[in-house]
Structure formats: C-alpha cells, structure tokens
Amino acid sequence: MASRSFIDTHIHVIPNSYRDAIAAAGGDPSGFPVPSWSIGTCLEFVNSVDIQHAVLSVTSPGPSIAGNGIEGRALARTLNDEVATIADNNPGRISFFASTPDWTDVQGTLDELDYIFSTQKKALGVIVMTTYGDRLLGDALFQPIWKKLDDYKAIVFIHPTWYDIKPKYIAGNLPQPLIEYPFGTTRTAADLLMTGRFGQCPNIDIILSHAGGVLPYLATRLSAILLAKPFSSDGGKTVVTMDDFQQNLKRFYMDLALSGSLPQLEALIAFESTDRLLFGSDYPYASVPGSKLNTASLVTYAQNNPKGHLVNASKLTNNTLALFKKHGFDLGSFNSSSSL
Template sequence: MTTRRRALIGVAGVTVGGLGLNISPRQAAPAQAATVPSATAADRGKGQAPPPRTVDVHAHYVTPAYRKALLDAGISQPDGMPAIPDWSADKALQVMDRTGISVAMLSVSSPGFALGDAGKTRTLVRLVNQEGADLVKANPSRFGLFASLPLPDVEAAVAEVAYAYDVLQVDGIAMETNYEDTYLGDPTFRPVLAELNKRKAVVHLHPTSPACWEATALGRPRPMVEFLFDTTRTVAQLILDNVIADYPGIRFIVPHAGAALPVMADRIAAFATLSTPPVDVIGALKRLYYDVAGFSLPRALPALLNLVDSSRLLYGSDYPFTSDVVVQALAGQLGTTTALSAGDKQRMFAGNALGLFPRLGER
C-alpha cells in the first residue's frame, strides 16, 4: 500500500481509502457475530482450550529466508505490489487477537518458489516448510500450515508431499494456480494430484501472475484483476479436464469468494455440454470450498451464495498482503452482513473449518 493509503486507513472509524469500509469497535471482531461456544471456567480449569471462534484459512507468512530469496532473485515488488510485506509471528498474533481470529492456517503467497533454479527451489521450499512447521510447533493452538511444493518439478513435489505429511504433520497443501505457465490440470501434474488424493489432502489454491500479464494487467498490480481470472481459469480447467472428478479425495479451497466463477459458472456449464461426455460443471463447483478473503461484500459473496450454500464458506484474511486495519474492516463487514444468518456466519467463521481440520476442535 502507498503511504497515502496507509494514512487513509490508519484511524479506526474512518472510511478506508475510498473502499467504503468503516471500522468501529462493534465491528472489530467477527467472532462477535459467530455463535461458536467458548469454554466454561470449569473447562479452562481442566486445561481444555475453547473451540476456535474464527479460523483463517487464507493467511500468509514471510520468513527472513523467503524474503531474502525473493530479493536475491530481484523480486522486491511481487506481482506488481509495492513491496514484500513485513511479517512476524508476533505481529500476526496481534492482528489475529484484534480481529477475533483464533487460528490462522499459514501459507506462502505468490510468487511462490519458482525462482529459476530447480535445485535451489527444492532447497528453499523444504526450508520454508520447516520454518512454517516450527511456527506451528511454537504456537500449536494459533497456527496451522499449508505446505508448499517445488513445482513444476513433479518428482520433487511428490516427495515433498510425503515429507510434509509424514514428518512435518501439516494441515494441508498450498498450490498456485499455475507453475511457470503450466496450470494445475495439466497431465504432467497428475502424479502430484494422485498423491494428494491418496492422502485426502486439503489444498488451498492461490492465484499468481499468468503468462501474459505484461499484456493484460493494464499496468496495474496483478492481484487487482489477473489473480481473479487466473483462479477462474485454473478451476475451470480442473473441472473441464475431470481432475475434480478423478481425484475426489482432494478438498480444494478456492480463494476470494470464487473469483469470477459465480458469474461465469452458467456460461462454462453451457459450453461443457459440448464435451464428450458432458461435464457437470455446476455439480463440481458445489463440491468445492471457498474462502471469502478480499472484498467479498457487498457483491461477490451474494453472487457466490447463488452457487453454493454456507456449508462451503471459509473465512480468510489474506494478511499481511491485506493490511491490519483493512483485515479488521472486512471481518467487521462479514460479521454484520445481512447476507448471512447467524448460523451461516458460525459455519463460515469456524464450523466448516473444523470439519476440514478436525485437530482444531481437539485443542
């Protein structure tokens, strides 16, 4: 964010940088609108932690090693953003406490790890996954981890899935929408998907810049427009090429309220009837999960709710690529929206995530 934008969002209770977001003490924590029960005093005396009030499935971490690797590769403005955001576990926990987030599932955002050398990529992915696991070990009731993979190196990626689950005990896997311009539904990635399917993995998709961004991004940061289209492109490919059907054990999470999928679903479905055999696009979309990170209100979330019900919704902050005060404002909107009932909000903020990550309910 620019200095001017930071100044505009720096005072609670003011409109946030022309985005129409207002922060007030009433809206600060989404958990106020959710009805997940907390532990009684007797439970706390027994050492039982309360169930999560809010689970954030779209939260990023930036370790010193990863930051250095980006800078060494000449990436100081990832995907056209102003800078690599500052991040530390302490800062993240402070934001979580201010926003009512009990648990954040950490992942590495775009541009990921494909920095030009396959050997260095494998080493860096392993190091940053280990750093993420250490963060979870130090804060087991506050953090979870989606491990990264060294794609497009398929053999190394399959090995990293095994290491992530068997050694690091991760909660899921983070995958980008494309790796060096190859999309996830490409046949070359099938061995990785087969391994994830075998492990019934939760896979959080995250957009990255497409191959043609220089021509299509309009000179703007790619998260503005291109990220949503890349998510839409990837999910459409996964459905049309029967990846979703062939690997039913994978629980995919689609970011940013489904990107453009809610408004394009019927169009994609109509064209899919020309396939042999026809592909059930709407049925496949209904089987996916969707985080609501980003600007889901007032338009994107109602559009998504025309496609799926609240049992497929998950909360996401996108911190630190979304700043602290905007995270709080967006969470406040979700906590007070009339587009969702109290039960819908409980499912979105925590209940659905507990189904995907049972260990969170055993804390």
C-alpha cells in the same frame, strides 16, 4: 479455549528465507511489495479480529521464485521446516499449509509431498499456485502430483499467482493481485473441471482463494458448452459431462479473504456454496485496515441481512472444523456462538 470466533485459512507467513529469495530474484514478479511480518505482529492482528486459529501459508509465487530445480526444492524444504517450527512454538493458535516446489519439477514435488505427509506429518494440507510456468493445474504433466495428493487425501489450498500477460500491469504499474488474481483462480478452477482432473481425485478437497474468483458468476456460462454434448480434452482421452461438471463444481470450498462485500456474499449464497465457505483475512498482504474493513463488511451483512446466518461466525467456523475433521485434524473446541 477463548471465545474468538474465526479460523483463518487464508493468512500468510513470510520467513526470512522467503523474503531473501524474493529479493534475490529482483522482487515479487506480480509487482506487489513484500510486507513486513513477524509472529508477534501476526498474533497481535489475529487477536484484534477475533481469530482463534490461523493456518499459515507461504503465498505466491512460493518456492517457484527460486526456479524449478535444486534451488526450488531446497527453498520448499526450508520453508516447510521453518513454518513447522512457528506452528510448534504456538500450539493451539497456529497451524500451516505446506509449500511444494514448482510443479514443473514433478519429481521434486512428489518427493516433497512424501516429506510433508509421511515424514514431517505436521501440515494440514498444501498450498499450490494457480499456474506453474504456462501450465494450469489440470495440465497432463501434473497428473502424477494430483494422484499423489489424492493418495494422501490431502486438503489443497489453491492460491493465485502472477502470470505473463500483455500488458503485464493495468494502468502501467497496478500490481496483478488486485485484478488479475481472481481471474487466475477462475482459470485454473475451470481447467480442473474441464480436464476432468478434479473428478479423478475423489479423496482431496480444494479451497479456492478469494471466493473462487469469478467462478460463482461464470460457472453457468462455462457449463453452457456441455448442453449440446460432453467436452473432450487431452486429445479426446478425457470426457466431461454436465453431471461431472456439476458434481465437481459443488466440491470446491472457497474462502472469504477480501470477499466480504455485499455483492460477493449475495453471489456466493446464490451459488449455493454456504456449506463450503471459510473465513480468510489475507494478512499481511491485505493491510490491517483492509482486512479489518473486509471483516467489518462481513459482520454487517451477517447482522443485518435476513440471509446473514448463512455466513456468520458460527457457520464459517463449523464449516472449517468439519473440513479439517474430514481429513483427520481436530482443531479443538471453538466457541462459535457469536452471531458475528
């Protein structure tokens, strides 16, 4: 293989069917404009920032944009088939995380998971959103979905999505991804921990977007409620202890999409998460200049900081290869000898 350094686990694809679905719904409800995308420009970008392998995914709101009925199921299937074709046409460079219907369509989601993992058998895992309707991912309604994912020993990439808060936009029209998305990731990660849902799924691995939002900063604050006694949820049917919390907190993987600044990297290292950090670009929702700036910041830290070896190209790539190998996927032999 070529000597490019990174595997990108947070990079997006925008098939025409998805662009059309968003337009039909009146636009992305997060307020963020849909960028242009083609496989040609995508490959041009990944080559420019030393990405050897890109794991594509359809970002938020995903098939939920078509609702939680037949139309949403159909869009999920169409997207999975279209993105699988893109991966097939670019072997060795492109893989993908498959999409699911809106999780409030529980049966539709279970059926699509069977298609993804038993019939199609091409995806490395699935991308899911932080919320579906007014439900966080630890909601009891979604328990059958988590069980199915655990049965398949799936990698689950959790991506933030818009949510209905008041006011919806900061400063009148600031798109939600800029500020709200990291908090959305934190809220659903906390929900998975405190409902015990993550602990009920020992066979899955979860990747949290954007360095886990503010979880590294707030985890100790969250755990404080467990100092006096275990936390009960589901009407007392589920009990989470401090040991449960700490054990499952350390299971989360986190990508560095738009999270390569010095304060973020210092927090992640203090959080003792460096064995679970992965590279991400967030292209094309992060502009080419924005993504390159984030990568440059990561490069500078890795080269100039005494702790830089904990987040350099070799470390991030080896973390990613080990995660996928754990789930039965060999992405090949990468030359990760670069010091970044």
